[in-house]
Amino acid sequence: MSRLKIAAGNWKMNKTFEDAMQLSRAIANASRDESVLTILGVPSIYLKMIVDQVLYVEGLEVAAQNCHSQPSGAYTGEISAPMLASIGVKYVILGHSERRADFAESNSELAEKVDIALENDLIPIFCCGESLQIRKSGKHLEYVTDQLKDSLFHLTEQQFSKLILAYEPIWAIGTGETATPEQAQEMHAHLRNAISLQYSQEIAAQVPILYGGSVKPSNAVEIFSQQDVDGGLVGGASLKSDDFTRIINSF
Ligand code: PGA
Numbered sequence: 025m026s027r028l029k030i031a032a033g034n035w036k037m038n039k040t041f042e043d044a045m046q047l048s049r050a051i052a053n054a055s056r057d058e059s060v061l062t063i064l065g066v067p068s069i070y071l072k073m074i075v076d077q078v079l080y081v082e083g084l085e086v087a088a089q090n091c092h093s094q095p096s097g098a099y100t101g102e103i104s105a106p107m108l109a110s111i112g113v114k115y116v117i118l119g120h121s122e123r124r125a126d127f128a129e130s131n132s133e134l135a136e137k138v139d140i141a142l143e144n145d146l147i148p149i150f151c152c153g154e155s156l157q158i159r160k161s162g163k164h165l166e167y168v169t170d171q172l173k174d175s176l177f178h179l180t181e182q183q184f185s186k187l188i189l190a191y192e193p194i195w196a197i198g199t200g201e202t203a204t205p206e207q208a209q210e211m212h213a214h215l216r217n218a219i220s221l222q223y224s225q226e227i228a229a230q231v232p233i234l235y236g237g238s239v240k241p242s243n244a245v246e247i248f249s250q251q252d253v254d255g256g257l258v259g260g261a262s263l264k265s266d267d268f269t270r271i272i273n274s275f
Contacts, residue, residue: 028232029248030188030255031272032063032087032149033262034117044070048077050265051084056272058083060255063149064262065089065117068103072111079112087115087149090123093136105137105144116141117257119151119175121194131174138175142183149188149257150176151236152215156195164193168211169218177222184223189233190257191215196237198259205246205253208235212252241267244274 039047048064056062065087066074078084092102108116118141119134129137134150141148152171154164168191176184191211196203203211212233220228235247236257247253255275261267 027230027254028061029059029275030061030063030232030234031268031274032065032115032117032188032190032234032255032257033268034065034089034120034236034257034259035067035263036089036122036259037067038263039067039070041070041073045073045077047263047265048074051268051272052078052081054265054269054272056083056269057275060272060275061085062272063087063115065115065149065257071108071113075112085114087117088113088146089117089120091116091118091137091141091146093133093140095140105140105146108146109144114145114147115149115188116146117149117151117190119171121151121153121192121197125194131171134175135178138179138187142179142186147186147188149190149234151190151192151257153192153194153197153237159193159195165211165214168215172215172218173222181223181227184219185227185230187231189215189231190236191233192236192257194237198238200238202238202240202243202247203235205250208247208253209250212250216252239271241270241274244271248274 063085091105123129154167216228232254234255234257239256239258240261
């Protein structure tokens with residue numbers, strides 16, 4: 025079964041308005057493989073403008089970087105899933121390790137966020153991944169599987185089949201250190217197997233699993249060529265249109 029190829033950028037808290045619009049315009053106009061689903065994870069303040077800008081651009085979509093677990097209410101400074109849906113956003117990154125670490129997002133809170141995202145027809149790009157300490161202890165496969173179990177395995181088959189997963193070892197994020205293609209493949213195959221045990225082989229075979237952590241033009245081809253790696257969630261290298269375009273064209 026052939027899965028969707030996906031290149032997702034995570035701009036994090038970068039770019040002022042003019043620069044953000046210029047970057048999305050440059051990616052929209054770049055000579056890019058349109059069969060690759062390209063997703064721009066932009067700061068929430070620019071979401072509506074960029075959604076409108078890329079509305080008719082083939083193969084280009086926009087993601088929020090987070091949403092709240094509640095639909096509305098007294099949560100100053102937060103953004104809800106219904107708000108995102110109401111401006112035409114279709115994807116939301118959930119459970120990024122920076123949010124887990126800096127904003128204490130737990131697996132159970134993420135389960136709620138996944139639920140509310142799906143209720144509002146947003147597709148979660150669900151991030152998982154272990155710290156260096158856990159990797160060194162040899163318990164990384166189990167640890168990441170537990171993240172899926174605790175946040176995702178309550179979903180029905182039909183709900184689960186909508187997800188995009190992103191394996192992002194924390195020790196490889198923004199560090200310049202990349203997991204080897206073999207390390208990525210090992211984890212992706214392990215997760216696919218866990219999904220197959222929980223749901224079915226069909227579901228496991230069709231869910232896209234992205235790798236994230238220092239993906240660059242120079243290593244994307246090798247990482248994306250692994251059997252169970254369906255693309256990348258890219259931080260630093262998604263901030264330059266040339267680099268990101270080269271990554272999109274690395275399949
Ligand atoms: P990086 O970030 O590509 O800069 O390592 C990846 C991510 O945090 O999603």
